[in-house]
Amino acid sequence: MFDELRASAPSAEAALAENDHEVKTHADEAEAERAGDVHMAEVEIDRARLEEIEQAIARLASGRYGICEDCANEIPRARLLARPTAIRCTACQTAAEARRRH
CATH class of the missing domain: 1.10.287 (Helix Hairpins)
Incomplete structure (x- = not known):
């Protein structure tokens, strides 16, 4: 592709x-x-x-x-349904975005 x-x-x-x-x-x-x-x-x-x-x-x-790359916890099903390519849970994604802003 x-x-x-x-x-x-x-x-x-x-x-x-x-x-x-x-x-x-x-x-x-x-x-x-x-x-x-x-x-x-x-x-x-x-x-x-x-x-x-x-x-x-x-x-x-x-x-x-479905496993968070940062904390190794399961990514909630609702998040995977919304974003099937997610590599982080919501908390870890928020933290990663905050680090990028600073």
Whole structure:
């Protein structure tokens, strides 16, 4: 699946390059560049989600799915239903986010 995401990035850039001869104004150029940036951001988001899913599948295969990586307690079912790729319980996730802010 990563290959599909990687393959879409060059084709998006090529499509933008093909339309270069159609660009008439600076506004058109800016819009074309913005559209390319949005597409690349979408590809990156998809890549990150796919990686999270693949990691969750690996945890499932190893019997570690649903176990908090920080405290080793079970992640509540409600949290896993809301975010199936969660690697931490709510308390540990909150603490991790607080550490990142500081």
